[in-house]
Amino acid sequence: MNAKRLAAEKAVEYVKNGMVVGLGTGSTATWAINALGEKVKAGLEIQAIASSVASENLAKQYGISLIDFSELNIIHVTIDGADEVDPKGNLIKGGGGALLREKIIAYNSKEFIVIVDDTKLVNTLGKFPLPVEVVPFAVDLTLKQLRNLGSTAIIRKKDGKEFVTDNANLIADCSFGEIQDPDKLNTSLLLIPGVAECGLFLHSKVSQVIIGYTDGTVDFL
Numbered sequence: 001m002n003a004k005r006l007a008a009e010k011a012v013e014y015v016k017n018g019m020v021v022g023l024g025t026g027s028t029a030t031w032a033i034n035a036l037g038e039k040v041k042a043g044l045e046i047q048a049i050a051s052s053v054a055s056e057n058l059a060k061q062y063g064i065s066l067i068d069f070s071e072l073n074i075i076h077v078t079i080d081g082a083d084e085v086d087p088k089g090n091l092i093k094g095g096g097g098a099l100l101r102e103k104i105i106a107y108n109s110k111e112f113i114v115i116v117d118d119t120k121l122v123n124t125l126g127k128f129p130l131p132v133e134v135v136p137f138a139v140d141l142t143l144k145q146l147r148n149l150g151s152t153a154i155i156r157k158k159d160g161k162e163f164v165t166d167n168a169n170l171i172a173d174c175s176f177g178e179i180q181d182p183d184k185l186n187t188s189l190l191l192i193p194g195v196a197e198c199g200l201f202l203h204s205k206v207s208q209v210i211i212g213y214t215d216g217t218v219d220f221l
């Protein structure tokens with residue numbers, strides 16, 4: 001059984017007619033968009049906003065109606081994956097490089113449902129290097145600041161070239177070791193000029209985590 005798909009399909013059960021839905025990014029979020037797309041084909045009426053160009057394109061393929069931010073009054077629910085989840089529901093996100101748009105959409109949603117398989121559960125965040133979106137200007141200075149905070153900040157590369165986000169920024173993957181205080185680190189990172197956003201999503205913003213297991217069961221946090 002595909003555990004990511006299981007979690008995604010469980011989350012999509014929460015989506016009802018008339019809702020505005022935030023679409024996440026990544027392989028688990030893709031399962032959710034697939035499931036929503038099938039429901040839309042079967043008559044579900046929703047509007048959506050996407051956290052990446054990739055998710056927007058997928059939604060368009062299914063005929064999911066996309067709403068412009070200028071017309072948006074409310075996002076009822078956002079469904080998105082994560083790279084790590086701690087027992088309180090704090091997250092590391094950004095493995096797919098979409099963390100800035102994901103965080104804006106998640107933090108402006110009434111409900112934020114996180115979908116993961118059980119491999120994403122950790123006792124303490126930090127094994128997965130924390131993605132930090134940085135503006136390209138004077139990036140070496142920003143990297144120095146990130147290293148001063150105790151990380152090994154490395155600019156992400158893809159196919160031998162710098163990975164560029166949908167916002168024309170770069171991603172610094174920052175290993176901090178175990179992150180004992182995600183709240184404090186989030187604040188420290190956001191104080192660095194040049195940092196656009198970091199991949200720490202704090203538990204207070206997470207409504208529910210749905211965990212899929214390969215044995216076909218789901219669990220909730």
Ligand SMILES: O=C(CO)[C@H](O)[C@H](O)COP(=O)(O)O
Pocket residue numbers: 024025026027028029080081082083092093094095096097098099102
């Ligand atoms: O934050 C993300 C993209 O920026 C993803 O949600 C995260 O990387 C999890 O990806 P996947 O569902 O493919 O395991």
